[in-house]
Amino acid sequence: MQQYWLNQRQGHVLAYVGAGVNWHTLVMETAARGLWGIENLALIPGSCGAAPVQNIGAYGVELADTLQAVQVMELATGQVKWLDTQQCAFGYRESIFKGALAGRVVITQLVLRLSRTPAPRLGYGDLAIRLAGSSTSTPSPTPLAVAETVCAIRREKLPDPHKLANAGSFFKNPLVPDAQAAQLLQQYPAMPHFPPGGQTKLAAGWLIDQCGLKGMRDGAFGVHQHQALVLVHFGGGNRQGLMKTADYIADQVETRFGMRLEPEPRLINPH
Numbered sequence: 001m002q003q004y005w006l007n008q009r010q011g012h013v014l015a016y017v018g019a020g021v022n023w024h025t026l027v028m029e030t031a032a033r034g035l036w037g038i039e040n041l042a043l044i045p046g047s048c049g050a051a052p053v054q055n056i057g058a059y060g061v062e063l064a065d066t067l068q069a070v071q072v073m074e075l076a077t078g079q080v081k082w083l084d085t086q087q088c089a090f091g092y093r094e095s096i097f098k099g100a101l102a103g104r105v106v107i108t109q110l111v112l113r114l115s116r117t118p119a120p121r122l123g124y125g126d127l128a129i130r131l132a133g134s135s136t137s138t139p140s141p142t143p144l145a146v147a148e149t150v151c152a153i154r155r156e157k158l159p160d161p162h163k164l165a166n167a168g169s170f171f172k173n174p175l176v177p178d179a180q181a182a183q184l185l186q187q188y189p190a191m192p193h194f195p196p197g198g199q200t201k202l203a204a205g206w207l208i209d210q211c212g213l214k215g216m217r218d219g220a221f222g223v224h225q226h227q228a229l230v231l232v233h234f235g236g237g238n239r240q241g242l243m244k245t246a247d248y249i250a251d252q253v254e255t256r257f258g259m260r261l262e263p264e265p266r267l268i269n270p271h
């Protein structure tokens with residue numbers, strides 16, 4: 001399951017990807033072939049089989065945007081099935097694999113719909129700033145240039161899990177009612193927020209940062225010095241220690257901003 005192959009169709013390319021393929025390798029190799037679709041998702045750790053579990057996302061793009069189907073094997077019966085994206089029930093860092101199918105299936109293959117037609121998605125904060133300068137000299141960057149820019153941004157902000165243990169963002173960005181966001185914006189006009197539509201997404205990293213917690217250390221655990229949404233593990237300690245640090249952060253944010261941050265990773269026996 002560590003292989004993938006490409007099937008050229010008119011106007012698009014289907015990638016059949018074994019679950020054991022490394023996600024970042026797939027991104028860089030397809031981008032290098034000039035294929036658009038997953039370039040914004042460069043440098044996300046883990047395997048392709050893990051990618052649908054939480055519908056990986058970054059820089060304005062989610063896996064669900066290009067995913068066409070997921071092949072699974074039912075653990076109880078050994079039966080192999082295909083699920084389309086609707087059946088996967090994707091949401092923000094959510095899917096059926098975290099819900100009704102958790103522990104019941106193994107993902108064996110993905111089908112991604114990629115394209116040779118330029119389709120850069122450069123609107124997200126950091127990416128827009130980096131690539132804005134190049135837009136006059138290079139009207140449309142290549143998918144490889146986008147992927148490399150994403151890698152550069154991530155390397156600056158996010159700790160390398162091989163050097164400093166972490167699970168990426170520890171909390172999800174909270175969704176709050178538009179009215180609550182509007183009230184907070186009166187008090188904090190510079191607060192990052194993402195389009196209303198009943199619910200407004202706020203930036204948990206900003207909220208934690210505002211509480212003065214960026215770079216804090218609590219024994220074996222801490223808040224990353226360049227990205228407050230990432231908890232880091234310096235070694236030693238235990239599960240209770242991690243949850244004590246996480247609860248302290250969530251308490252501080254709740255006291256100041258009136259909302260509870262929810263963890264993004266799946267927690268096994270958290271307390």
Ligand SMILES: NC(=O)C1=CN([C@@H]2O[C@H](COP(=O)(O)OP(=O)(O)OC[C@H]3O[C@@H](n4cnc5c(N)ncnc54)[C@H](OP(=O)(O)O)[C@@H]3O)[C@@H](O)[C@H]2O)C=CC1
Nearest residue numbers: 019044045046047049050051053056057058106107167168
């Ligand atoms: N922006 C983002 O969205 C980011 C996302 N991440 C995610 O964090 C994770 C990093 O963890 P890491 O341990 O290195 O990654 P792995 O690829 O080893 O797997 C992570 C988890 O996904 C589940 N999983 C993996 N493969 C399959 C499969 N074939 N079928 C069903 N479930 C599977 C497993 O859950 P179990 O065995 O417990 O059932 C596994 O523990 C990745 O899943 C990555 O996608 C990380 C950083 C950023």
Ligand SMILES: C=C(O[C@H]1[C@H](O)[C@@H](CO)O[C@H](OP(=O)(O)OP(=O)(O)OC[C@H]2O[C@@H](n3ccc(=O)[nH]c3=O)[C@H](O)[C@@H]2O)[C@@H]1NC(C)=O)C(=O)O
Nearest residue numbers: 058059060168169171172173192203205206209227228229
């Ligand atoms: C790393 C992950 O995904 C990341 C993904 O890489 C990035 C880029 O798209 O956007 C999310 O982080 P994020 O919301 O913190 O993204 P950033 O663009 O870094 O920050 C958002 C806003 O908060 C501000 N911010 C962030 C961190 C911080 O310490 N201080 C701060 O002020 C930033 O300046 C920006 O205005 C994802 N996290 C979640 C939970 O949605 C992950 O899920 O593990």
